[in-house]
Amino acid sequence: NAGVTQTPKFRVLKTGQSMTLLCAQDMNHEYMYWYRQDPGMGLRLIHYSVGEGTTAKGEVPDGYNVSRLKKQNFLLGLESAAPSQTSVYFCASKETVVPEQYFGPGTRLTVT
Amino acid sequence: AQSVAQPEDQVNVAEGNPLTVKCTYSVSGNPYLFWYVQYPNRGLQFLLKYITGDNLVKGSYGFEAEFNKSQTSFHLKKPSALVSDSALYFCAVRDGGTYKYIFGTGTRLKVLA
Numbered sequence: 001n002a003g004v005t006q007t008p009k010f011r012v013l014k015t016g017q018s019m020t021l022l023c024a025q026d027m028n029h030e031y032m033y034w035y036r037q038d039p040g041m042g043l044r045l046i047h048y049s050v051g052e053g054t055t056a057k058g059e060v061p062d063g064y065n066v067s068r069l070k071k072q073n074f075l076l077g078l079e080s081a082a083p084s085q086t087s088v089y090f091c092a093s094k095e096t097v098v099p100e101q102y103f104g105p106g107t108r109l110t111v112t
Numbered sequence: 113a114q115s116v117a118q119p120e121d122q123v124n125v126a127e128g129n130p131l132t133v134k135c136t137y138s139v140s141g142n143p144y145l146f147w148y149v150q151y152p153n154r155g156l157q158f159l160l161k162y163i164t165g166d167n168l169v170k171g172s173y174g175f176e177a178e179f180n181k182s183q184t185s186f187h188l189k190k191p192s193a194l195v196s197d198s199a200l201y202f203c204a205v206r207d208g209g210t211y212k213y214i215f216g217t218g219t220r221l222k223v224l225a
Contacts, residue, residue: 004155031211040121041216042202043156050211059213086182090155099144099206101213103155 002026004104006091012110013081021076021107023091032092033101034058034066038088043090045068049074080110114139114207118216125193126224133188133219135203144206145186146213147177151199159201162186173197193223 007022008053023032032049035043035058045058047066055066063085065077078085087109092101115138117157119203125131137143146216148156160171167179177188 010145033213035215040217042118042217045212045214048212087221092156094211100146100158100161103148103157105155 002030003093004093006089006104006107008107009105010108012112013078013083014112015110017081018052018077018079019081019109020078021089021091022048023076023104024072024102025074025091025093025102026072026094027093027102028071029093029102030071030096032065032068033092033094034064034074034076035092037090037106046076046089052075081109083111085109086111114205114214116203116205116214116216118201118203118219120219121217122220122222124222124224127195128192131188131190131193131197131221131223133201133203133221135186135188135216137184137186137203137205139205140208143186145177145179146204146206147171147175147186147188148202148204148215149173149199150202150218159188193221195223195225197221198223207220
C-alpha cells in the first residue's frame with residue numbers, strides 16, 4: 001500500500017515549457033486535491049476533484065489545468081510555465097466520510 | 113469568508129517543556145479543524161482533528177489540541193516536547209459545507225536540546 005505518490009519528485013523547466021505532474025493513490029479515495037506550498041503562504045488549493053471525471057477550481061487555479069480520467073489518478077498540467085509557478089506541489093486524497101487528507105511527498109518545481 | 117490564522121512563524125521550546133502552537137479560525141457553521149505536521153522534504157501528515165464532542169482532542173505522537181468555541185481557537189499542545197517534534201505545523205479548517213480545506217501559513221517548531 002503505497003498511499004499517495006507523486007511523479008516526478010523534482011523538475012526544472014524553462015519559461016514557456018509545459019509539463020504534467022502525476023498524482024496516484026491506491027486507497028480508493030474519492031476526493032483528490034492539488035496544492036502549492038510557498039514560503040510564508042502555507043498551502044493554497046489549486047484544483048480539486050470530488051470523483052472520477054470531475055474537477056473544480058480552488059483558490060489559485062490560473063495557469064493550471066487538471067484531469068481525473070481514472071479514480072486513482074489526478075494530473076496537474078502547466079501549459080506554459082512561468083517563474084511565478086516555482087513552488088512545491090502537493091497532492092492529497094481523502095475518503096468520502098473521513099475528513100482528514102493524506103498527502104503525497106511533493107514535487108519541487110523550478111521555472112527559470 | 114473562512115480563514116485560519118497561525119500568529120507565530122516560529123516557536124522555540126526547550127526539550128521536556130510543554131509546548132503550544134496557536135491557531136485561530138473564522139468559519140460559518142460548525143468548524144471541522146485539523147492539525148498536520150510536515151518534516152523536512154516530506155508531505156504533510158495528519159495529527160488530529162476536531163469535529164464534535166470533547167473540546168480536548170488527542171492525536172498522534174502525544175499531541176493534543178484544545179477547541180475553544182468562544183475564542184475561536186484550536187491550539188496544539190504537548191506536555192513534554194521532544195527534539196524530534198521539531199517540524200512545521202499547519203492548522204487547517206474545512207471550508208464551510210464544501211470539500212475544500214483552508215490551511216494556515218504554518219508555524220515552525222524548534223525544540224532545543
